Amino acid sequence: MSTLGKKLDFYAFKIVVPLLGIALLGALILGYVAFFPNKFTDVGYAPTQPIAYSHKLHAGDLKISCFYCHGNAEKTHKAGIPSTQVCMNCHSVVKRDSPEVQKIIDSFENNKPIEWVRIHQLPDFVHFKHNVHIQKGVSCFDCHGRVDKMEVVRQEKPLSMGWCFECHRIQNELVKSPRLEDAIERATKDEAFLEQLNHNIENYKGTTWVKGHDRRACVIEHCSYCHY
Ligand code: HEC
Numbered sequence: 104m105s106t107l108g109k110k111l112d113f114y115a116f117k118i119v120v121p122l123l124g125i126a127l128l129g130a131l132i133l134g135y136v137a138f139f140p141n142k143f144t145d146v147g148y149a150p151t152q153p154i155a156y157s158h159k160l161h162a163g164d165l166k167i168s169c170f171y172c173h174g175n176a177e178k179t180h181k182a183g184i185p186s187t188q189v190c191m192n193c194h195s196v197v198k199r200d201s202p203e204v205q206k207i208i209d210s211f212e213n214n215k216p217i218e219w220v221r222i223h224q225l226p227d228f229v230h231f232k233h234n235v236h237i238q239k240g241v242s243c244f245d246c247h248g249r250v251d252k253m254e255v256v257r258q259e260k261p262l263s264m265g266w267c268f269e270c271h272r273i274q275n276e277l278v279k280s281p282r283l284e285d286a287i288e289r290a291t292k293d294e295a296f297l298e299q300l301n302h303n304i305e306n307y308k309g310t311t312w313v314k315g316h317d318r319r320a321c322v323i324e325h326c327s328y329c330h331y
Pocket residue numbers: 152156158161162167168169170171172173184185219220221222223224243244247250251255256
């Protein structure tokens with residue numbers, strides 16, 4: 104064999120083959136995490152909270168704005184959970200005789216925060232920013248379901264990578280034309296994607312996100328968009 108041939112063999116085995124291997128492995132991992140649910144996709148999780156606080160009563164019937172208690176969602180990455188003080192704005196007077204409200208008063212008087220159980224939780228290596236989404240007109244309901252109808256908050260969406268991608272792809276098609284039906288039709292030309300969309304396409308109809316303007320495309324393929 105000529106020296107050149109040996110050199111080519113060397114490159115083929117020491118560099119090209121491992122590179123192809125890494126690329127294949129990467130594609131498999133990505134395909135797997137994008138399309139299969141895992142331990143972070145706790146749809147249906149609805150733990151019992153230390154106080155029987157009802158979103159249906161406060162946000163639904165009493166029509167208290169989500170931003171009254173989760174105002175940070177507009178300004179920062181986190182939506183946050185309100186402090187006892189926020190509840191006391193009303194409950195220092197309202198329903199003081201209720202045993203549930205008494206727990207709020209105890210928390211306030213003893214300066215002991217209420218230990219609400221966390222429901223939606225991404226793994227540490229994923230970064231999510233509420234403010235970016237809220238400022239672009241994505242509604243709380245698009246990602247959390249109709250919380251204003253829930254007595255006990257329940258996780259409705261998988262919070263998986265595939266779920267983030269699904270909405271970002273429709274967003275990218277909406278940038279080209281603002282009609283949701285057209286955007287979905289184009290996005291669903293991709294068979295694998297179609298499969299994902301079929302089960303919750305209804306969720307996108309009539310959402311405030313769809314009506315938003317000043318759209319930019321989302322850079323789906325940049326891992327550092329969400330992992331950094
Ligand atoms: C009066 C205050 C108040 C209002 C108004 C309110 N929330 Fe909440 N929210 C809370 C409290 C307290 C918790 C933690 C206890 C619980 O999960 O029920 C919470 C929890 C949540 C969670 C779950 C957080 C987690 O741990 O993952 C979501 C999602 C949420 N709220 C969304 C909303 C939306 C959407 C609205 C408007 C429709 C809204 N909230 C209105 C006080 C409020």
